[in-house]
Amino acid sequence: WQRREHLRAYGGYPFAEMSEQDHRLVRASYFAMCDLIDQQVGRMLDALQRTGQLEDTLVIYMSDHGEMLGDHGIYLKGAHFYEPAVHVPLLLSQPGILKPQRIQDLVELTDLAPTFLDAAGMRRLPGMQGKSLWPRLVKRDTDGEPHREDVYCEYYNAMPGDWDEWHPGEKDPGIGDHATMLRTRTHKLVVAHGLDAGELYDLTDDPGETRNLWNDPNHLAMQSALLKRLADRMAWTADPLPVRKAIW
Numbered sequence: 688w689q690r691r692e693h694l695r696a697y698g699g700y701p702f703a704e705m706s707e708q709d710h711r712l713v714r715a716s717y718f719a720m721c722d723l724i725d726q727q728v729g730r731m732l733d734a735l736q737r738t739g740q741l742e743d744t745l746v747i748y749m750s751d752h753g754e755m756l757g758d759h760g761i762y763l764k765g766a767h768f769y770e771p772a773v774h775v776p777l778l779l780s781q782p783g784i785l786k787p788q789r790i791q792d793l794v795e796l797t798d799l800a801p802t803f804l805d806a807a808g809m810r811r812l813p814g815m816q817g818k819s820l821w822p823r824l825v826k827r828d829t830d831g832e833p834h835r836e837d838v839y840c841e842y843y844n845a846m847p848g849d850w851d852e853w854h855p856g857e858k859d860p861g862i863g864d865h866a867t868m869l870r871t872r873t874h875k876l877v878v879a880h881g882l883d884a885g886e887l888y889d890l891t892d893d894p895g896e897t898r899n900l901w902n903d904p905n906h907l908a909m910q911s912a913l914l915k916r917l918a919d920r921m922a923w924t925a926d927p928l929p930v931r932k933a934i935w
Contacts, residue, residue, distance in 0.1 A: 689767065697763070713762065714757070742782050745781045748777070749796070750775040766864035769896050773838075777794060793870070795817065820834065839869055839917070874889055875896070
């Protein structure tokens with residue numbers, strides 16, 4: 688599906704057929720959208736300041752996914768777990784409550800809801816699987832332990848492709864684009880489910896994710912360890928509700 692997205696890079700326009708001017712125009716349009724968002728966030732902050740609500744308001748800036756913007760020959764989004772797609776902004780501000788700091792820990796979007804409940808002094812709801820950041824933000828309470836050891840992402844057939852185009856004459860197995868990712872501080876594992884394929888990157892030696900070590904025999908031990916951790920993370924995404932009321 689990465690080859691497919693490469694050929695349909697932007698609105699069906701093949702990446703390889705785009706000129707340097709085309710790429711520059713797309714990037715310029717994206718930066719203009721960033722400027723627009725910046726202006727609108729500024730308007731909201733000005734309104735909070737003007738009405739005396741700034742110190743009583745927790746402001747969060749985040750995104751659900753990134754934009755490939757031509758990296759790895761891909762635009763937009765999809766079943767891709769490169770850093771431009773999954774490493775999204777997360778900024779929180781509340782003057783008088785939160786002091787300026789930068790936290791290097793790994794965080795998932797599932798951590799936001801319990802963080803907001805903590806900030807509002809409300810009880811965490813049953814079924815929530817995230818981990819609150821609030822103690823770290825307010826008390827800088829780390830106890831020497833990282834917030835998370837790894838980050839889990841999933842992409843389950845959200846934008847299915849055209850099987851017939853890529854496998855003429857073969858029966859469509861109906862798997863769509865199913866992929867999951869586990870990222871630690873040093874490595875990233877991506878599994879393309881049903882296709883016996885995947886990606887493994889050493890983020891220390893290869894931060895640009897250009898050398899796929901999935902089939903490298905020298906990295907089988909790391910691949911196996913990350914696959915087991917990925918299986919555990921997938922298992923813990925099972926719905927914990929309804930709350931158990933009996934011993935069976």
